Amino acid sequence: MKIMNCPLNGPRNISEFIHGGELKPMPNPTTCSDREWADYVFYSDNTAGVITEWWMHVASSYWFLAERHTVTDEILRTFDPQEIFQERIEFAVEEKRS
Structure with a gap:
């Protein structure tokens, strides 16, 4: 059984x-092209080595970050996103036209 440490809930089964x-x-x-946005949303670099990834603990809906080695699948550390992000990004909402 593989265990991941959730920063909020502690060690849990990877499932x-x-x-x-x-x-x-x-x-x-608001300024990027459709291609740039699609690259951001749909494509990854697929790097062999250590990368930082988003993970969610399903039972609590808690999103956090994990550093994982993609070759060995070893989880090196997990941490709260506040270590990187200091402010929330708000997206402008367009008004519907009648």
Whole structure:
């Protein structure tokens, strides 16, 4: 049984988690091209080595980050996103046209 340490809930069976993808810089959604946005949303670098990824503990809906070695599948550490992100990004909502 593989165990992952959730920063909020402690050690849990890996089956309690969902992989959310690689952490990568987000382009400005108001100025980037459709291609740049699609690259951000749908594509990953698929790097062999240590990467930082989004994970969610399903039972608590808690999103966090994990450093994982993609070749050995070893989870090196897990941590709260507040270690990296200091402020929330708000997206502008377009008004519906009648």
